[in-house]
């Protein structure tokens with residue numbers, strides 16, 4: 527006779543850019559009855575009632591009131607990734623569903639991208655690459671110099687799990703580490719030996735050679751770095767953003783880069799993504815932009831899926847939830 531029915535999980539699709547990886551499907555199917563948005567849209571209420579969870583990957587499926595109203599037994603929305611700014615947390619929790627995310631899975635890969643962008647910008651890797659690979663190049667004439675990250679001062683804004691992993695990596699480069707966080711992180715300071723807490727962002731901005739943004743996007747961090755903050759930075763400083771584009775006032779950043787207020791910027795995130803093709807940041811030589819690839823590794827994706835499964839099973843089985851997001 528048939529065994530216990532697996533809980534239904536709504537997913538956007540299998541494969542494609544915002545879909546569950548084909549290679550993860552077998553593992554997921556051992557725990558859940560996966561229902562794609564296409565199947566869901568064609569289905570009747572009976573199937574809606576089976577859905578206990580939604581897996582959100584790369585911001586999809588979009589969760590609005592209409593979708594929530596059609597899922598009477600929804601218990602949990604499991605976001606793959608740490609940032610949840612694309613979810614209406616209050617709305618979801620008003621339907622009695624919990625929200626989870628995957629902070630552990632993403633921290634190494636995102637910290638790696640932070641270091642990669644910092645090094646690439648400091649050593650002008652992208653410009654160098656174009657010269658070395660251009661069909662026009664006859665000999666290597668490079669009329670600029672990079673700067674070294676070794677022994678430079680790195681200011682990290684946001685000392686969560688990603689900020690901490692960045693700091694650990696920066697230690698290996700003998701960098702002097704400053705950090706700002708809403709709350710001082712004494713435990714991290716002890717483990718990092720020598721990392722200095724800056725109570726004010728201003729102090730960090732004034733002293734840093736590299737400023738790395740690693741905060742969540744909230745109403746408090748929206749355009750946290752604007753004209754005033756950029757003007758506090760050294761003219762030789764480089765800004766690296768690996769969290770969310772809207773943490774920076776991009777118009778002010780474009781102006782600052784054009785007018786020599788800061789030296790360069792390296793961004794894995796922009797607002798919107800991608801930027802309109804005529805955006806001023808795309809015209810500047812002292813900017814590197816990557817297409818939000820902080821978590822785009824084989825390992826991170828596998829761990830994100832595993833962490834989402836653990837969170838979801840914990841909610842469904844009334845067990846302690848490893849990573850629950852507070853809707854407030």
Ligand SMILES: O=CC(=O)O
Nearest residue numbers: 607608609632821
């Ligand atoms: O952007 C990536 C994440 O939020 O994990």
